[in-house]
Amino acid sequence: MQLRYGMNPHQAPASVEPVGAAPFTVLHGRPSYLNLLDAIAAWQLVREAASGSGSVAAASFKHVSPAGAALAGPLDAVTAALFGVDAGADAVTRAYTRARDTDPKSSYGDMVAVSAPVTAALADLLARVVSDGIIAPGYEPGTVEVLAAKKNGTYLVLEADVTFEPPAQEVRELYGLRFVQRRDDAPLPDELSADLRLAVSTVRYTQSNSVVLVRDGATLGVGAGQQSRVDCIRLAGAKAQLWHRRRFVPGGDPDAHQSVQVRVARQLELAKTIDVPEPLHNVSLASDGALPFVDNIVEAAKFGVTHIAEPGGSARSALVADAAGAHGINLTHTGLRLFRH
Incomplete structure (x- = not known):
């Protein structure tokens, strides 16, 4: 896949290719290097958080770190009013609203990740905030079209493959050196709250x-x-x-x-x-x-x-x-x- 550019606009051309099966499908938009770094890290976070909690999870990513992450708990009145979201909204909408509410200033122009399919309510919220793209395991009918209209039609929409399991080994090449390590897949301790x-x-x-x-x-x-x-x-x-x-x-x-x-x-x-x-x-x-x-x-x-x-x-x-x-x-x-x- 040819990317718009690398880390910075002057680092072009840039590309990415799967080492096996691709972990996602591009439904709309053309990703940049940073878009994909944010998307794959954010997806791993929400997938792990959802699996460990049994709840829907969401994350708001900026510059390869989360500005916020959350499970689908209740929305307080302050958060609901700020984002114009009904307190009784569906789980995936509540999870992302709570995640973005952590640090809404830093979430400006974020990459979104959610562990459940995108609903009409979440698509409506994303249509009203400044965001660069989203990765999700699915999209309800009509939501891709709503999201695709963002950013003058350049909004990035990725569909994650929920069956994808990454290779056990990670490889990175920098400055003439090839770094190889085992992927960080250690399970979390059971005794954690x-x-x-x-x-x-x-x-x-x-x-x-x-x-x-x-x-x-x-x-x-x-x-x-x-x-x-x-x-x-x-x-x-x-x-x-x-x-x-x-x-x-x-x-x-x-x-x-x-x-x-x-x-x-x-x-x-x-x-x-x-x-x-x-x-x-x-x-x-x-x-x-x-x-x-x-x-x-x-x-x-x-x-x-x-x-x-x-x-x-x-x-x-x-x-x-x-x-x-x-x-x-x-x-x-x-x-x-x-x-x-």
Whole structure:
């Protein structure tokens, strides 16, 4: 398949070819290199999250990391009003709405992935937000046509092959070198709670270093691509706090003539000015690498974290575990490092 270009427009020509059966079919549009990197990572995330939870899952991807991910839980009034979605919408629409609500500013121009067929309600939502493409296991009648009309007819629509199983070995060629490794297919520990399981699945497909905060089956903040792990926590925590502050922005009936993007901008500005009557609480945190210092626990506690899943095995893991106990945080060592580069 000839791509529009590679990582950047000046990196052309560019192409992609399956090493066996193709994992998806292009129903509409012409993908770029980055479109496909986002799509295949996002699809793996929602497939894993759905399988582990028994619920529909969705993700909003930007620059090879999720801006948000969620299961099909209930929509609160703030989220429903912001996106103009009925609180009783179908599961796949609720899952994506919750995923995009994590960080709606970062989701601008995202690649969408959902674990269930696209419904008319989801197609209607996507028609009203800025997005570059979607990958899904199927599409209800008429939805491909709605999506194909986006972006002046260039919106990317991919249909995932749900029977596809990737090769056990991954190969990448860079700068005259060929890198070969086993695919990251290690199963997640059975003892993880539902929120920690979603957090670990999300962090697995986030560029390292990374930390993910989850509550009630939806991400609250993703801290991706930081060299310092404590900075990952601070970044994810700042996003989670903003998400929390947005719950207290005065509501009211949204102006039907306002775009979702205008509503998002207004809500974000108002959230900075209001007093929050209660702090965040009962938040779960997953880290793709071991928490190396006690300051990670101190920072996590500031954002209402009560449960942590991290690999463990660092020289200071015992000290970190003691600090977690002192802050009332339940800490689980998964023994599973999940770096992604």
